[in-house]
Each structure stands twice: as C-alpha cells, then as structure tokens.
Amino acid sequence: MTDVPFWNREVETAERSRLQQLQLQRLKGIIGWALRTPFYKRRLSQAGINSPDDVRSLQDLQRVPFTTKDDLRQNFPKGLLAVDMREVVRIHSSSGTTGIPTVIYFTRDDIDNWTDLLARSITGTGAGVGDVFQNMMSYGLFTGGLGLHYGAERVGMTVIPIGGGNTKRQIQTMKDFQTTILHITPSYLLHVHSRLGEDGIFRKDLALRKAFIGAEPHSENTRRKIQDLLQIEAYNSYGLSELNGPGVAFECVCRKDMHVWEDAYIAEVIDPKTGEVLKDGQEGELVLTNLVRCAMPMLRYRTRDLAFLHPEGCDCGRTHRRLSRILGRTDDMLIINGVNVFPSQIEEKIMKIPEVATNYQIHVDKKGALDRLTVKVEIYPKLFLGEVAVLEALRNKIREDLQASITIAPIVELHEPGSLPVSEGKAKRVVDDRPKD
Ligand code: AMP
Ligand code: ZN
Numbered sequence: 386m387t388d389v390p391f392w393n394r395e396v397e398t399a400e401r402s403r404l405q406q407l408q409l410q411r412l413k414g415i416i417g418w419a420l421r422t423p424f425y426k427r428r429l430s431q432a433g434i435n436s437p438d439d440v441r442s443l444q445d446l447q448r449v450p451f452t453t454k455d456d457l458r459q460n461f462p463k464g465l466l467a468v469d470m471r472e473v474v475r476i477h478s479s480s481g482t483t484g485i486p487t488v489i490y491f492t493r494d495d496i497d498n499w500t501d502l503l504a505r506s507i508t509g510t511g512a513g514v515g516d517v518f519q520n521m522m523s524y525g526l527f528t529g530g531l532g533l534h535y536g537a538e539r540v541g542m543t544v545i546p547i548g549g550g551n552t553k554r555q556i557q558t559m560k561d562f563q564t565t566i567l568h569i570t571p572s573y574l575l576h577v578h579s580r581l582g583e584d585g586i587f588r589k590d591l592a593l594r595k596a597f598i599g600a601e602p603h604s605e606n607t608r609r610k611i612q613d614l615l616q617i618e619a620y621n622s623y624g625l626s627e628l629n630g631p632g633v634a635f636e637c638v639c640r641k642d643m644h645v646w647e648d649a650y651i652a653e654v655i656d657p658k659t660g661e662v663l664k665d666g667q668e669g670e671l672v673l674t675n676l677v678r679c680a681m682p683m684l685r686y687r688t689r690d691l692a693f694l695h696p697e698g699c700d701c702g703r704t705h706r707r708l709s710r711i712l713g714r715t716d717d718m719l720i721i722n723g724v725n726v727f728p729s730q731i732e733e734k735i736m737k738i739p740e741v742a743t744n745y746q747i748h749v750d751k752k753g754a755l756d757r758l759t760v761k762v763e764i765y766p767k768l769f770l771g772e773v774a775v776l777e778a779l780r781n782k783i784r785e786d787l788q789a790s791i792t793i794a795p796i797v798e799l800h801e802p803g804s805l806p807v808s809e810g811k812a813k814r815v816v817d818d819r820p821k822d
Pocket of ligand 2: 637644699701703
C-alpha cells in the first residue's frame with residue numbers, strides 16, 4: 386500500500402523477532418518496577434520470580450499470575466504503586482466508578498509514553514497537522530478525554546477540548562471551527578446526527594472527515610451506518626484505564642480491526658474458564674501486560690473483554706497484531722453511553738435506602754441513538770398512601786444517590802411490592818433491551 390502514514394515507522398513496522406526482543410527487554414524492566422509494589426512483590430515471589438532475571442523468555446510471562454479488578458480494589462489506594470507519590474503527576478480512574486475506584490497513577494514519563502501511543506494511533510488514521518479535532522469525550526478522571534487530547538496536540542492538530550454533552554453547542558462548534566475530526570462514542574455520534582438541521586446547520590455546512598469512536602461496544606453495522614449517514618470514515622479505538630486508557634489498540638487507514646501497540650503491551654487471549662492461553666484467531670478474554678508504565682505496572686490484567694487476535698498481517702505494513710472488535714464481556718458490566726456500570730453498584734446503593742423493599746430491576750434500552758437506564762424499585766405499600774410530594778422526594782433521593790455512585794442519572798420508577806417480576810431461580814435483575822444489530 387502506498388501513502389500509509391506513520392508516526393514511528395521503525396517501531397510500527399519492526400520485524401516480529403525484533404519486536405519480541407524489545408518486548409522481552411521491556412518485560413524484564415516492568416517486572417523490576419512491579420517488584421517495588423507490595424502487591425506484586427508478594428504475587429511474583431509466590432511464582433518464583435524475585436528479580437527481573439528470573440524472566441528469561443516471553444514464555445515465562447505465563448508463570449505470572451493474572452491481575453484482576455478485584456486486586457486493584459483490594460489494594461486501593463497504593464498497593465500497586467511502584468514510585469514515590471512525589472513522582473506521580475496524574476491520577477485517573479475507571480469510568481463510572483466512584484465507590485472504591487480503580488485508581489491509576491502516571492509519572493511524567495508514563496504520560497509522555499502514553500501520549501506517544503496516541504500520536505501514533507492518530508497518525509495511523511491519516512489525521513494530523515491541519516486537522517481540527519473536536520474532543521467530545523468527557524474530560525476528568527475518565528482517560529478518554531485527556532488521553533486523546535494530549536495525543537492530538539502532539540501530532541499538531543488544532544484541539545477543541547469541548548468534552549461531552551450539549552449537542553447544540555457541539556454542532557455549532559463543528560460549524561464555527563470547521564471541525565474535521567471527532568472523538569466520540571458511537572451512540573453519541575448517532576445522536577448528534579439525529580439532531581443535525583435543528584438549528585439550520587446541516588451536514589453540508591460541516592467539514593467532518595473522520596471520527597474516532599470507542600469506549601463502548603458497537604458492531605460493524607453501526608460503523609457502516611455512521612459512515613454512511615455522516616459521510617465520514619469511522620475508526621475504532623480501544624483502551625481501558627487500567628492499561629492507561631485509549632491507545633491500547635487503534636485502527637489504521639485500512640479500518641480492518643485495531644493494531645495493538647505491541648512494543649507497549651503484551652496481548653494474550655485466554656480461555657476465561659481455564660486461563661489457558663489461546664492461539665491467534667481464537668476468541669477468548671483479552672489479557673494485557675503493559676511494558677512501559679512504571680508508576681503502576683500491570684501484569685497480565687484480565688480485561689473481561691472478549692475478542693481475538695488476527696493471525697495474519699495488515700495491508701498497511703504494520704507488524705503489530707490486530708485485535709478484533711470487542712465481542713462481549715465475561716462479567717456483568719454494562720456500558721451505558723460509554724460509562725461502565727456494574728449492577729452490584731446499583732444494588733448496593735438502593736438496598737441502603739430504608740423505604741426500598743427487596744425487589745428491584747435494572748432496565749436498559751435505547752431512546753433514539755442513546756442508551757437509557759431505568760431503575761425500578763419496589764417500595765413499601767404504606768408509602769403509596771402518603772402524599773405525592775413524598776414519593777417524588779424519594780424518587781429524587783434514589784436518583785441522586787445512584788448518580789453519586791455510578792456517575793449517570795437513571796430514570797427511577799417506584800413500584801408496589803409484588804409488581805416487579807420475580808423469578809424462582811437466580812433473580813434476573815438486569816434486562817437489556819438494546820438491539821443487538
Ligand atoms: P474505562 O476503563 O472506563 O476506559 O473502560 C474500559 C472498557 O470500555 C473496556 O474494558 C471495554 O469494555 C470498553 N471499551 C473501550 N473501548 C471500546 C471499544 N472500542 N469497543 C468496545 N468496548 C470498548
Ligand atoms: Zn494496518
């Protein structure tokens with residue numbers, strides 16, 4: 386293929402053997418950093434790894450036990466921190482978690498390396514100097530906003546750090562600054578499309594070329610729909626805060642699944658039941674090890690995301706393997722408009738409210754292009770005899786309590802006891818009515 390844009394051609398097209406050499410060298414380095422944390426010191430010594438030299442080949446990684454989100458929670462806040470806090474320049478957290486968060490630390494070098502991966506990802510899509518980049522992901526503790534922001538500045542795009550929400554303003558901004566590139570969740574992009582024309586601004590008034598879409602699962606059909614409706618190229622972007630955030634894997638100009646940056650991450654796909662490492666092409670749970678983050682090294686992190694790695698190369702000439710789109714989850718995490726929500730977070734909150742009886746249901750569907758979360762709770766009958774204002778106050782309280790925990794405000798419905806479905810076996814608390822196109 387001609388005209389393939391590279392940020393770092395040497396690394397991106399390195400021979401596999403050279404890449405693996407680099408991975409081994411960096412793996413040893415990261416084991417060294419991990420051994421500085423109380424958590425990994427314990428874990429690794431149980432596996433007979435007490436120094437970087439105990440890892441002699443990439444195969445040896447399989448001796449390292451998996452790390453899970455629970456490990457992060459149980460060792461909150463500093464059990465996985467490998468440096469002095471004075472060296473930490475930034476903290477991020479997983480979206481949707483305000484309970485016991487999974488906190489991620491970055492040194493200045495970590496931010497620099499992460500930014501470079503994003504600059505590489507952005508360049509790989511053909512975006513760069515001269516582009517106007519409207520970053521419609523939320524800023525703050527969520528890694529999506531700031532991550533791409535830094536990468537976009539590094540490649541020299543003009544960055545508009547507008548963040549999420551306020552659709553009218555988004556569309557006006559696209560017109561005023563003739564935005565060419567968007568970073569956005571696929572559901573929000575479809576919603577934005579449905580609002581075009583409301584204020585007399587139509588597609589023809591905009592200069593859009595490309596969108597980076599991620600943070601939530603979506604199908605190839607959704608990508609096509611976005612591309613057709615908006616007449617743009619849409620690139621899938623994958624990442625998770627535990628492994629920095631966006632920039633773990635990104636599509637290149639070929640748009641045939643995402644290159645995992647293998648000089649910065651080791652990707653494995655395992656059988657989620659047995660933990661056995663699967664071959665390329667086989668679907669399973671993605672497990673990631675980061676090779677270049679020293680503040681908080683992450684070894685064999687179980688992402689709970691289901692995917693597979695392509696066995697063959699890519700027409701662009703990059704040698705880094707491609708990851709399929711995310712095909713599902715091995716846990717019950719819901720992703721609602723890009724925000725991660727665990728049903729257990731909802732249960733924990735509502736069961737603390739004395740007026741709430743024992744049965745509840747979490748319902749997710751679509752309103753237009755966006756996801757909609759409704760929490761239905763049964764309350765004690767005597768409450769229905771009181772004033773409407775009392776019920777309204779209770780509904781508001783439940784909504785606010787939930788928002789404080791999951792960061793998004795659900796619709797709350799109050800029901801009489803016995804009115805929500807009960808199942809005889811395992812309770813079916815979550816009903817997800819979103820279409821599976
Ligand atoms: P967070 O840690 O808040 O950034 O959330 C990370 C999770 O979001 C991942 O583990 C995935 O489940 C999901 N996610 C991120 N990017 C994508 C994507 N492109 N496609 C599907 N799911 C994604
Ligand atoms: Zn490629």
